[in-house]
Amino acid sequence: MVVGGLRRLEYRGYDSAGIALPSGGDLLIERRAGALANLEARLDEVGRERFTGTSGIGHTRWATHGPPTDRNAHPHRSSDGKVAVVHNGIIENFMELRAELEARGIWAESDTDTETTAHLVALAHAGELAGAEDAKGDLPAAVRAVVRRLEGAFTLVVTHADEPDRIVAARRNSPLVLGLGEGETFLASDVAAFIEFTRHAVELGQDQIVTITRSGYEVTDFAGEPVVATPFEVTWDLAAAEKGGHDYFMLKEIEEQPTAIAHTLRGHLVDGRIVLDEQRLSDQDLRDIDKVFVVACGTAYHSGLLAKYAIEHWTRLPVEIEFASEFRYRDPVLDRSTLVVAISQSGETADTLEALRHAKDQKARVLAICNTNGAQIPRESDAVIYTHAGPEIGVAATKTFTAQIAANYLVGLALAQARGTKYPDEVVREFEQLEATPAAVAEVLESLGEARALGQELAPSKAVLFLGRHVGYPVALEGALKLKELAYMHAEAFAAGELKHGPIALIEEGLPVVVVMPSPKGRAVLHSKLLSNIQEIKARGARTVVIAETGDETVRPFADHLFELPAVPTLLQPLVATIPLQVIAAEIALARGYDVDKPRNLAKSVTVE
Numbered sequence: 171m172v173v174g175g176l177r178r179l180e181y182r183g184y185d186s187a188g189i190a191l192p193s194g195g196d197l198l199i200e201r202r203a204g205a206l207a208n209l210e211a212r213l214d215e216v217g218r219e220r221f222t223g224t225s226g227i228g229h230t231r232w233a234t235h236g237p238p239t240d241r242n243a244h245p246h247r248s249s250d251g252k253v254a255v256v257h258n259g260i261i262e263n264f265m266e267l268r269a270e271l272e273a274r275g276i277w278a279e280s281d282t283d284t285e286t287t288a289h290l291v292a293l294a295h296a297g298e299l300a301g302a303e304d305a306k307g308d309l310p311a312a313v314r315a316v317v318r319r320l321e322g323a324f325t326l327v328v329t330h331a332d333e334p335d336r337i338v339a340a341r342r343n344s345p346l347v348l349g350l351g352e353g354e355t356f357l358a359s360d361v362a363a364f365i366e367f368t369r370h371a372v373e374l375g376q377d378q379i380v381t382i383t384r385s386g387y388e389v390t391d392f393a394g395e396p397v398v399a400t401p402f403e404v405t406w407d408l409a410a411a412e413k414g415g416h417d418y419f420m421l422k423e424i425e426e427q428p429t430a431i432a433h434t435l436r437g438h439l440v441d442g443r444i445v446l447d448e449q450r451l452s453d454q455d456l457r458d459i460d461k462v463f464v465v466a467c468g469t470a471y472h473s474g475l476l477a478k479y480a481i482e483h484w485t486r487l488p489v490e491i492e493f494a495s496e497f498r499y500r501d502p503v504l505d506r507s508t509l510v511v512a513i514s515q516s517g518e519t520a521d522t523l524e525a526l527r528h529a530k531d532q533k534a535r536v537l538a539i540c541n542t543n544g545a546q547i548p549r550e551s552d553a554v555i556y557t558h559a560g561p562e563i564g565v566a567a568t569k570t571f572t573a574q575i576a577a578n579y580l581v582g583l584a585l586a587q588a589r590g591t592k593y594p595d596e597v598v599r600e601f602e603q604l605e606a607t608p609a610a611v612a613e614v615l616e617s618l619g620e621a622r623a624l625g626q627e628l629a630p631s632k633a634v635l636f637l638g639r640h641v642g643y644p645v646a647l648e649g650a651l652k653l654k655e656l657a658y659m660h661a662e663a664f665a666a667g668e669l670k671h672g673p674i675a676l677i678e679e680g681l682p683v684v685v686v687m688p689s690p691k692g693r694a695v696l697h698s699k700l701l702s703n704i705q706e707i708k709a710r711g712a713r714t715v716v717i718a719e720t721g722d723e724t725v726r727p728f729a730d731h732l733f734e735l736p737a738v739p740t741l742l743q744p745l746v747a748t749i750p751l752q753v754i755a756a757e758i759a760l761a762r763g764y765d766v767d768k769p770r771n772l773a774k775s776v777t778v779e
């Protein structure tokens with residue numbers, strides 16, 4: 171039943187799996203890197219009949235801390251062998267907790283943040299956790315005592331060898347839902363795991379502890395006060411459940427962008443300073459840099475164009491950017507003072523990997539921005555920033571694009587900080603403005619009703635043009651790419667200033683043109699020039715779809731369709747302006763009857779050159 175539940179969660183993407191069951195005062199645990207089939211093969215090897223019991227927990231892991239290996243796979247076991255834990259999220263203070271455990275002679279077996287919680291719960295359950303002596307022999311109290319020590323995002327599920335008839339879980343940020351069956355009770359990341367057994371579910375809220383037994387459940391807050399939880403009936407079928415109620419993963423992933431950005435930024439500002447992941451480049455290394463080169467493909471390349479604006483603006487370092495597939499054939503000028511930033515969601519893109527290797531041959535230092543822990547590109551880089559967008563199932567990149575922008579800006583701030591081109595308080599202020607964008611993105615996601623109607627209207631178009639200036643230009647490029655890859659429609663983006671140098675000849679009656687407007691409160695000259703561009707194409711019959719800041723009344727007379735965005739600082743506009751373009755492309759594709767998760771001819775990761 172546990173393995174079956176994991177199988178129904180496979181779509182969420184993972185790179186290792188494991189299960190744990192209390193059995194005769196012991197814990198049976200098996201874990202395997204790779205596909206669920208590896209774990210199943212292992213269970214067959216040791217004898218499935220051994221893995222029977224009245225309760226059990228399981229996990230498919232998407233690696234964040236520590237590469238996807240057997241020993242990093244969940245469940246993690248306590249040093250006394252009595253407690254097993256599975257965890258979704260990121261525990262930010264785990265190094266501090268790990269040091270505390272080491273001081274008590276409890277040493278980590280894995281690279282993960284999760285393992286520390288298993289040791290701590292066992293200590294609490296044994297009445298040996300300072301300040302929680304009353305948790306002795308009481309699993310819910312032990313879990314409560316531990317979660318009060320944790321910082322970050324964590325949903326934990328805990329089993330104890332001596333308590334086979336109950337399982338305890340804690341929820342903060344990462345999803346957790348409860349299923350009520352006949353004489354059986356379930357916990358899962360989403361209803362897909364138990365929907366075949368019951369449709370009676372209970373939504374669990376933030377900072378709650380739930381204890382389940384065969385006959386039911388109890389919910390408290392982290393302080394132990396009882397909480398009333400809300401039962402609901404699951405109306406989705408299994409297919410819909412996997413997509414969070416959406417028809418396609420891509421539509422779900424578009425909605426996940428506020429979280430993807432927030433999780434990518436989480437933990438990167440410590441005591442007023444920017445810190446990178448897996449920092450293997452010292453501040454001195456960053457000070458020795460005299461040039462930055464960005465290499466990437468497709469959507470990652472578009473995020474790289476934005477990295478160029480940010481890094482040059484904050485550090486005054488020259489930034490070149492090149493398609494990875496062109497980079498090594500044009501014999502770029504690189505040396506040990508060059509920092510090459512390799513951006514790749516999958517971390518396996520052959521063009522980008524080969525570009526990285528060429529850069530290293532030229533003694534350049536390489537920093538990877540990647541969404542996949544343990545992938546080849548981060549493994550071969552000198553430093554890494556992971557985006558924490560979670561697995562992206564849709565072939566077309568959406569949440570990983572906006573997460574990459576956030577990560578690129580972190581690199582810019584880290585460089586500015588190391589080189590002193592921004593004062594510490596300026597770096598903090600820029601970071602805090604970044605941290606505020608998930609709320610702005612969430613606001614945009616709430617106001618996209620018209621995008622759906624526009625999909626129907628534009629579906630018959632032969633082509634769509636996209637215009638932008640400054641940071642709006644990479645957004646226009648990304649919007650055009652989305653339309654190409656999802657709706658198989660010809661789409662092209664131009665820097666709006668280029669219109670007069672040829673492209674305006676393309677404008678004809680009824681041709682849709684999407685214009686990404688800068689804020690009227692930003693560089694006024696950019697706004698006024700783009701306003702002129704809109705008037706020029708309107709005069710020639712274009713049908714204008716304008717993405718503009720809320721309250722920008724100057725564009726309204728020239729916009730056949732107007733999407734209004736919340737005001738954000740100029741460099742952050744791409745994080746909000748991209749959202750309508752993603753949705754419009756998806757709606758046009760859907761209106762054309764295409765599968766937006768699996769566009770024709772495309773692979774999620776291009777591992778061949």
Ligand code: AGP
Binds near residue numbers: 515516517518519566
């Ligand atoms: C974007 O929607 C496409 N999926 C594609 O352009 C992608 O961005 C490109 O192949 C790079 O992939 P990577 O980020 O995994 O390296």
